[in-house]
Amino acid sequence: MIAPQATETKHWSFHTDLEKIGWLIIHSPEGSVNVLSREAIMELETLVARIEDLASSGEVLGVALLSGKDSGFIAGADVSEFDAMSDFSVLPDALRRTHALFARIESLKVPVVAGIHGFCLGGGLELALACHYRIAVNDDKTRIGFPEVNLGIFPGFGGTGRSIRQAGPVDAMSIMLTGKMLRAGAARGLNLVDKLVRHRDMLAWEARKAVLSRRKSEQASLSKRLMAVGPLRSYVAGKMREQAGKKARKEHYPAPYALIELFEKHGNDWRAMIRGEVDAFVPLMGSPTAANLRRVFFISESLKKQGIKGAKFARVHVIGAGVMGGDIAAWCAYRGMSVTLQDLDMARIQPALDRAKKLFQKRYKKKREVDAAMLRLTADPQGLGVPRADVIIEAVVEKLEVKQAIFSGLEDRLKPGAILATNTSSIELERIAEVLKDKGRLIGLHFFNPVAQLPLVEVIRSRFNSEEAIGKGASFAQAIGKSPVVVKSAPGFLVNRVLMPYMLGAVERVEKGESKELLDAAAVAFGMPMGPIELMDTVGLDVGKSVATELGHDVPEGSLFARLIASGKLGRKSNEGFYKWEKGKAIKGPVPPHADLAALGRELVKPLVDMTEVVVTEGVVASPDLADIGVIMGTGFAPFLGGPMKARADGRA
Numbered sequence: 001m002i003a004p005q006a007t008e009t010k011h012w013s014f015h016t017d018l019e020k021i022g023w024l025i026i027h028s029p030e031g032s033v034n035v036l037s038r039e040a041i042m043e044l045e046t047l048v049a050r051i052e053d054l055a056s057s058g059e060v061l062g063v064a065l066l067s068g069k070d071s072g073f074i075a076g077a078d079v080s081e082f083d084a085m086s087d088f089s090v091l092p093d094a095l096r097r098t099h100a101l102f103a104r105i106e107s108l109k110v111p112v113v114a115g116i117h118g119f120c121l122g123g124g125l126e127l128a129l130a131c132h133y134r135i136a137v138n139d140d141k142t143r144i145g146f147p148e149v150n151l152g153i154f155p156g157f158g159g160t161g162r163s164i165r166q167a168g169p170v171d172a173m174s175i176m177l178t179g180k181m182l183r184a185g186a187a188r189g190l191n192l193v194d195k196l197v198r199h200r201d202m203l204a205w206e207a208r209k210a211v212l213s214r215r216k217s218e219q220a221s222l223s224k225r226l227m228a229v230g231p232l233r234s235y236v237a238g239k240m241r242e243q244a245g246k247k248a249r250k251e252h253y254p255a256p257y258a259l260i261e262l263f264e265k266h267g268n269d270w271r272a273m274i275r276g277e278v279d280a281f282v283p284l285m286g287s288p289t290a291a292n293l294r295r296v297f298f299i300s301e302s303l304k305k306q307g308i309k310g311a312k313f314a315r316v317h318v319i320g321a322g323v324m325g326g327d328i329a330a331w332c333a334y335r336g337m338s339v340t341l342q343d344l345d346m347a348r349i350q351p352a353l354d355r356a357k358k359l360f361q362k363r364y365k366k367k368r369e370v371d372a373a374m375l376r377l378t379a380d381p382q383g384l385g386v387p388r389a390d391v392i393i394e395a396v397v398e399k400l401e402v403k404q405a406i407f408s409g410l411e412d413r414l415k416p417g418a419i420l421a422t423n424t425s426s427i428e429l430e431r432i433a434e435v436l437k438d439k440g441r442l443i444g445l446h447f448f449n450p451v452a453q454l455p456l457v458e459v460i461r462s463r464f465n466s467e468e469a470i471g472k473g474a475s476f477a478q479a480i481g482k483s484p485v486v487v488k489s490a491p492g493f494l495v496n497r498v499l500m501p502y503m504l505g506a507v508e509r510v511e512k513g514e515s516k517e518l519l520d521a522a523a524v525a526f527g528m529p530m531g532p533i534e535l536m537d538t539v540g541l542d543v544g545k546s547v548a549t550e551l552g553h554d555v556p557e558g559s560l561f562a563r564l565i566a567s568g569k570l571g572r573k574s575n576e577g578f579y580k581w582e583k584g585k586a587i588k589g590p591v592p593p594h595a596d597l598a599a600l601g602r603e604l605v606k607p608l609v610d611m612t613e614v615v616v617t618e619g620v621v622a623s624p625d626l627a628d629i630g631v632i633m634g635t636g637f638a639p640f641l642g643g644p645m646k647a648r649a650d651g652r653a
Helices: 038-056 079-085 091-107 123-130 147-151 159-167 169-178 184-189 200-212 222-228 231-247 254-266 270-285 288-303 323-334 346-363 367-376 400-408 429-435 467-479 495-511 516-526 532-539 541-550 560-566 597-618 624-635 644-649
Strands: 006-008 012-016 021-026 062-067 072-074 112-116 119-121 133-137 143-145 195-197 315-319 338-342 377-379 391-394 419-422 442-446 456-461 483-488 580-582 585-587
Touching: 012 038, 021 038, 021 200, 038 091, 062 072, 062 200, 072 112, 072 123, 079 288, 091 123, 091 270, 112 123, 112 200, 119 123, 123 159, 133 184, 133 200, 147 169, 147 254, 147 288, 159 169, 159 254, 159 270, 169 222, 169 231, 169 254, 184 195, 195 200, 222 231, 231 254, 254 270, 254 288, 270 288, 288 483, 288 624, 315 323, 323 338, 323 346, 323 367, 323 377, 338 346, 346 367, 346 377, 367 377, 391 400, 400 419, 400 429, 419 467, 429 442, 442 467, 456 467, 456 624, 467 483, 483 624, 495 516, 495 532, 495 541, 495 560, 495 597, 495 624, 516 532, 516 597, 532 541, 541 560, 597 624, 597 644, 624 644
Parallel strands: 021 062, 062 112, 072 119, 112 133, 119 143, 133 195, 315 338, 315 391, 338 377, 391 419, 419 442, 456 483
Antiparallel strands: 006 012, 012 021, 442 456, 580 585
């Protein structure tokens, strides 16, 4: 009987037990998640060399690779090192060294089994795929995928070839090109995972059995592999480019196209795909797109540090069952909270409940999950939920007197410590709070349409608010999966303040006879997710006019804009505005020819960029970084440019 042996490094621990199973545990000393830093990879090299020796001498029959962190397996490579690693004199050798290490793991004569819980992303998944067998916890917390495309790159530790080997070319390329994170069951269905367990505490037991049974994963079926053979591969690559073109332009986001090109060259040979990674990956890592996307990532991560630790929210009461109020209520219910939705009568509330059910049906796979979410969302015409709510959000029409009337009757009904918030899109909080005895209790929580898709919530601070009140607001936004950006109470706050000159400038050009299709196409060519005219229709012409008026912009009575509103053509919600809408999509005519669409786009976006500079100068947001992330999240401003302030600084806007 051999005594257990143990080795500790900064990032790893390794020991063998009496059954000759080696237990390799990763536990990054800094941060809440494990990451594969350069230091962690170098330590792993040393440990793999030891495992090779133990395997050769028969002292180890196999290895189980597990995480010692509650958050999950490995969240990927260490993004904080990416700027230094983008150096062309450093990156190629570092990639080849990691490739060689993962190949050594794969070539071990004893089985290596990865036990996955929580996050298994990017480089973490690449390491798991280099193991011989993978077991994952099948719960709501496990997420498996390749999010690298969101940072302007693609998997670079051999994940391109190994994922194709396991899942087949179509499925593997799909998850790499979209950055989609899979639940454990879906990953099992794609053959990225071999076995599912119900609880994390079952991982070690199942890994032990897998090692002793020398289990090994099977490759993708022949029918799947055929999609990368011969002329089929070029056809599949063409379809992939077509799909990528619908979401991103090559000049804006080169990574998906570089990955497709790599697949077209080597997709029939997963080992050749891995060998080709380095040459294709290195230019992407050093590109302006990747650098800006990394900056956006770090600013986004910084938003998570806001708020009050330990703040909990179980009950939400929303007043106003229109599009915004109803969708805020539905989103809170989707995120697991108990929600009461108030309006004058059931006739006004029912459409919101119907929309909520559609959201739940789209987001959930099982009927019981949809039913449970619907039970969390209750119609409440009498406002009985107010005294029990942890958060009360007003989302009625954008009229000062209406909002004041609502709040004047609420204050004495609130439980101690409850958040009192308005979803106003442009009215200063100080004016709304005039009717309150405790004016510091009212904060702004400004959501964006569509609520289920846009991640930003502006947490609006008035001169009456305490740090605690704003911290609670930021905590609530995070609790429902949104990103809070704190802004000062000022007309239009951040996003609407910068959007209005942009949208109204485009509307004015349409009034003068320019093609709305051309203007929208130019904005998209610049990098916006949709053009300003389509955006005005999406926001709602009535809402646009209300915000414009609040910000002091003139909307002439005889203008096309005013005439559309007067005739009830309010945009997407009424199925007609500047465009006609069918099934949620604008019906557009042909785009007139233009010599330089991107240049026209820069011209259109200039008022937005100019106003962002003004807002930063006035201190509406605390920094240019926060302005950039707020405008990106709230308007979809081109992330590959890093935001309006960064784009202006780089001479690109």
